[in-house]
Amino acid sequence: MIDAFAAILDGPGVLTGADIGPRYTNTRGHGVAGTPLCVLRPKSTIEVSHILKLCHDVGQAVVPQGGMSGLVGGGAPLGGEVVISLERMNAIEEFDADGRTLSVQSGVVLQTAHEYCEERGFMLPLDLGARGSATIGGVISTNAGGVRVIRYGMMRESVLGLEAVLPDGTILSSMNKMLKNNAGYDLKHLFIGSEGTLGIVTRAVCRLRPKPRTVNTAFVGINDFADVVAFLGYLESVLGGELGSFEVMWQGYDAFVRERCPSLRPPLKAGYGFYVLIETLGNQPDSDQGKLEQILADALERGLVADAALAQSDQQRAAFWAIRENAGEGFRTLGPMVSFDVSMPIKSMGTFGERITASLFQQYPGSTCLVLGHMGDGNLHVVAAVGSGTAEDKERVNDTVYSVIRDLGGSVSAEHGIGTEKKDYLSWSRSPPEIALMQTLKRAIDPKGILNPGKIF
Amino acid sequence: MIDAFAAILDGPGVLTGADIGPRYTNTRGHGVAGTPLCVLRPKSTIEVSHILKLCHDVGQAVVPQGGMSGLVGGGAPLGGEVVISLERMNAIEEFDADGRTLSVQSGVVLQTAHEYCEERGFMLPLDLGARGSATIGGVISTNAGGVRVIRYGMMRESVLGLEAVLPDGTILSSMNKMLKNNAGYDLKHLFIGSEGTLGIVTRAVCRLRPKPRTVNTAFVGINDFADVVAFLGYLESVLGGELGSFEVMWQGYDAFVRERCPSLRPPLKAGYGFYVLIETLGNQPDSDQGKLEQILADALERGLVADAALAQSDQQRAAFWAIRENAGEGFRTLGPMVSFDVSMPIKSMGTFGERITASLFQQYPGSTCLVLGHMGDGNLHVVAAVGSGTAEDKERVNDTVYSVIRDLGGSVSAEHGIGTEKKDYLSWSRSPPEIALMQTLKRAIDPKGILNPGKIF
Numbered sequence: 001m002i003d004a005f006a007a008i009l010d011g012p013g014v015l016t017g018a019d020i021g022p023r024y025t026n027t028r029g030h031g032v033a034g035t036p037l038c039v040l041r042p043k044s045t046i047e048v049s050h051i052l053k054l055c056h057d058v059g060q061a062v063v064p065q066g067g068m069s070g071l072v073g074g075g076a077p078l079g080g081e082v083v084i085s086l087e088r089m090n091a092i093e094e095f096d097a098d099g100r101t102l103s104v105q106s107g108v109v110l111q112t113a114h115e116y117c118e119e120r121g122f123m124l125p126l127d128l129g130a131r132g133s134a135t136i137g138g139v140i141s142t143n144a145g146g147v148r149v150i151r152y153g154m155m156r157e158s159v160l161g162l163e164a165v166l167p168d169g170t171i172l173s174s175m176n177k178m179l180k181n182n183a184g185y186d187l188k189h190l191f192i193g194s195e196g197t198l199g200i201v202t203r204a205v206c207r208l209r210p211k212p213r214t215v216n217t218a219f220v221g222i223n224d225f226a227d228v229v230a231f232l233g234y235l236e237s238v239l240g241g242e243l244g245s246f247e248v249m250w251q252g253y254d255a256f257v258r259e260r261c262p263s264l265r266p267p268l269k270a271g272y273g274f275y276v277l278i279e280t281l282g283n284q285p286d287s288d289q290g291k292l293e294q295i296l297a298d299a300l301e302r303g304l305v306a307d308a309a310l311a312q313s314d315q316q317r318a319a320f321w322a323i324r325e326n327a328g329e330g331f332r333t334l335g336p337m338v339s340f341d342v343s344m345p346i347k348s349m350g351t352f353g354e355r356i357t358a359s360l361f362q363q364y365p366g367s368t369c370l371v372l373g374h375m376g377d378g379n380l381h382v383v384a385a386v387g388s389g390t391a392e393d394k395e396r397v398n399d400t401v402y403s404v405i406r407d408l409g410g411s412v413s414a415e416h417g418i419g420t421e422k423k424d425y426l427s428w429s430r431s432p433p434e435i436a437l438m439q440t441l442k443r444a445i446d447p448k449g450i451l452n453p454g455k456i457f
Numbered sequence: 458m459i460d461a462f463a464a465i466l467d468g469p470g471v472l473t474g475a476d477i478g479p480r481y482t483n484t485r486g487h488g489v490a491g492t493p494l495c496v497l498r499p500k501s502t503i504e505v506s507h508i509l510k511l512c513h514d515v516g517q518a519v520v521p522q523g524g525m526s527g528l529v530g531g532g533a534p535l536g537g538e539v540v541i542s543l544e545r546m547n548a549i550e551e552f553d554a555d556g557r558t559l560s561v562q563s564g565v566v567l568q569t570a571h572e573y574c575e576e577r578g579f580m581l582p583l584d585l586g587a588r589g590s591a592t593i594g595g596v597i598s599t600n601a602g603g604v605r606v607i608r609y610g611m612m613r614e615s616v617l618g619l620e621a622v623l624p625d626g627t628i629l630s631s632m633n634k635m636l637k638n639n640a641g642y643d644l645k646h647l648f649i650g651s652e653g654t655l656g657i658v659t660r661a662v663c664r665l666r667p668k669p670r671t672v673n674t675a676f677v678g679i680n681d682f683a684d685v686v687a688f689l690g691y692l693e694s695v696l697g698g699e700l701g702s703f704e705v706m707w708q709g710y711d712a713f714v715r716e717r718c719p720s721l722r723p724p725l726k727a728g729y730g731f732y733v734l735i736e737t738l739g740n741q742p743d744s745d746q747g748k749l750e751q752i753l754a755d756a757l758e759r760g761l762v763a764d765a766a767l768a769q770s771d772q773q774r775a776a777f778w779a780i781r782e783n784a785g786e787g788f789r790t791l792g793p794m795v796s797f798d799v800s801m802p803i804k805s806m807g808t809f810g811e812r813i814t815a816s817l818f819q820q821y822p823g824s825t826c827l828v829l830g831h832m833g834d835g836n837l838h839v840v841a842a843v844g845s846g847t848a849e850d851k852e853r854v855n856d857t858v859y860s861v862i863r864d865l866g867g868s869v870s871a872e873h874g875i876g877t878e879k880k881d882y883l884s885w886s887r888s889p890p891e892i893a894l895m896q897t898l899k900r901a902i903d904p905k906g907i908l909n910p911g912k913i914f
Contacts, residue, residue, distance in 0.1 A: 098686050098690065099804060151698070153610075154636075157610065178834070178868060179610075179800075179833075180800045182650055182873065183868045183869050183875060185895045186649075187894055193639055236666075237668075240670075240739065240740040242697070242698060377637045416639065426640060430641050431629075433627050433630075435641070440901050441642060445897065
């Protein structure tokens with residue numbers, strides 16, 4: 001096999017043995033990677049096609065890899081697979097200002113695409129913490145979310161067309177550039193969010209948006225959950241399309257930040273029930289900041305919010321976001337932790353926070369349970385540290401949180417996917433007919449089961 | 458079979474013979490309908506499931522029907538099928554203001570859903586001319602587009618979850634209410650836009666948006682196509698999310714309206730190369746109209762636009778839209794006509810208009826070729842009247858227009874779908890591997906081929 005691959009790829013395209021660096025087996029703490037047969041680094045779609053044809057003929061398992069920033073082990077080899085890393089397929093192929101599209105190979109790093117677009121007055125809306133390593137192919141294959149979903153949707157909404165290689169090596173080129181195309185089934189959705197189990201995405205056409213002219217960021221303190229929901233509704237109604245982020249941190253998270261993250265500086269006093277980071281993306285440099293100030297003043301007057309701070313500089317804006325995104329120094333003091341990425345109807349979130357915190361504390365007195373997330377999207381993250389890292393306790397913590405999610409009709413994975421880490425819980429938020437249909441699709445498109453086996457199902 | 462259906466449904470649920478009214482065979486001029494075996498009008502998902510189980514057992518073909526407003530014959534029986542009309546499944550099941558969702562049965566008429574939401578301060582963004590008859594299930598199954606796609610996307614973007622019955626009667630309930638849910642494959646996309654060939658949509662959760670507080674509408678005259686493109690880019694950059702519609706009418710359409718549509722009153726003088734109807738959806742009642750006025754004044758000063766009129770009343774706004782939407786009185790004077798719904802990269806639209814007009818005129822001197830559409834979405838409609846309605850001439854006109862579309866990398870169907878009317882041209886904008894994969898999906902999900910046979914493929 002290795003010889004056959006070497007005939008397809010150039011020298012640096014085939015890595016074996018000790019040449020396989022840690023990049024290709026990095027699970028970021030989510031599961032344990034096995035040793036792959038080899039790592040292949042193709043430079044073109046046709047090379048990917050040749051590789052898959054060979055693997056398909058002999059039933060060789062394949063794991064596609066993007067930037068390896070995933071948090072559910074979706075890109076990690078389990079042992080014996082051929083890893084196909086798209087990292088060298090990193091060309092920006094075409095920028096169309098009139099059509100507001102960017103065509104790229106799938107190994108382009110998200111931040112590279114961001115910078116390319118911003119220099120030209122546009123934005124690729126998807127943004128997330130791992131922007132410096134995540135690739136376009138990776139965020140497509142996982143249908144990534146992030147901090148601007150309430151305004152622009154998940155990655156799915158920013159993909160107009162794509163090219164994928166099917167398990168048997170067939171190249172499926174659907175590089176559509178139009179907002180509207182109803183000529184037959186919209187096949188791209190098979191490959192978006194299916195975590196590399198149905199095809200390997202090699203190129204994509206992304207939808208761009210005009211770069212907003214203004215960004216305004218505020219930090220708000222609110223006492224009751226009902227008021228958080230009402231405040232979100234109020235902002236949606238007065239800001240319409242301009243609300244870019246609505247991130248909520250529960251009181252316990254704020255207390256944790258004050259205690260364990262000395263580098264972070266919360267702008268409001270302690271003790272509010274909830275802290276909300278909001279950001280507006282507007283187009284009126286003269287008036288947008290004043291408009292948000294007025295909206296916050298109205299919300300204060302109505303009693304919807306208890307306190308508010310509006311960022312007055314880029315530095316202050318970054319400091320607000322750091323509270324939401326950069327609590328790593330504190331997390332490291334917690335010992336073993338289990339993290340969650342769940343979604344549920346917005347109105348159920350208050351109940352969710354109360355129930356999981358109480359239930360974990362009852363089982364593990366002294367445990368820490370931090371709740372925060374993209375509330376405007378119905379998406380919360382939870383960090384639970386119960387003082388034990390055993391498999392048994394991890395399972396108990398998982399069962400505790402996911403059983404509440406199941407009762408509330410939520411999802412065990414809002415944006416991270418299933419990978420290997422959440423396989424056991426897929427059936428907690430998808431029904432037997434849904435899972436059966438997923439398997440029907442998998443069998444129809446990948447009858448030999450060579451593409452990313454052991455993931456999702 | 459009829460007896461078996463009668464055992465499942467109530468009396469008015471089964472129509473046969475002369476009781477089958479014209480509603481069920483109305484092709485709206487697109488193709489010829491055959492006589493169905495019977496028409497079934499279930500009132501619940503479980504009834505749809507029982508019907509499909511029976512049909513699946515004996516290999517009986519089925520045609521699902523919504524509001525019968527489609528323009529490609531997708532809902533018309535070809536002869537001998539069981540028609541399943543969802544018209545009696547018209548309950549609005551749940552409205553969630555906090556989660557901004559509306560859960561409905563699929564027979565709810567679009568306009569009914571609009572009015573229900575608007576009374577509560579929200580909007581279901583999808584809007585199109587057939588709003589009074591089209592149903593939610595129908596606009597989902599066809600992934601309908603319409604006049605607000607540039608702002609809110611196609612129907613696909615407004616569907617959070619759905620319930621569908623598979624060909625064998627399996628009920629697939631994926632009534633997700635969250636913006637984010639990456640727990641396994643996102644199966645709803647199989648049923649959105651597949652024109653009833655993979656499952657029958659019975660219920661849906663729609664994403665609502667806050668109802669905009671202001672609507673401002675303008676009619677603009679522009680001389681060169683390059684300026685139309687530049688004007689669109691300018692509006693996108695200064696208006697961001699507030700641009701709701703960008704509809705362009707070519708000069709020939711304006712001349713036609715003046716000559717053949719006496720009830721319409723164009724607000725600008727004749728002779729500009731292009732007329733653009735723009736609409737903004739905003740949230741600042743005090744300033745939005747003034748803002749648009751200023752933007753138009755700037756565009757006039759820069760020479761991007763030659764003339765502009767801003768609607769000063771709802772009546773004037775309706776009169777502007779009537780020019781775009783209500784030219785039926787004129788169309789009826791044209792004799793036989795062939796109409797198109799195509800998409801292409803925006804920058805190619807000028808070339809497209811020139812090439813098809815010239816080519817048709819060369820083949821049919823004196824022919825009329827009207828070009829207009831949702832330019833902001835890459836979508837144009839064409840009405841061609843060549844003085845003949847023979848099948849041969851229709852094919853020649855189709856070939857003429859679609860060959861230009863093929864050369865420009867466009868789509869033979871932007872928003873209407875394929876149905877029976879565009880089957881012969883599917884391969885002009887989709888490749889053999891794409892069509893093969895569509896057929897793989899069809900075989901995997903509907904191995905007996907009972908669901909809407911003869912459509913798309």
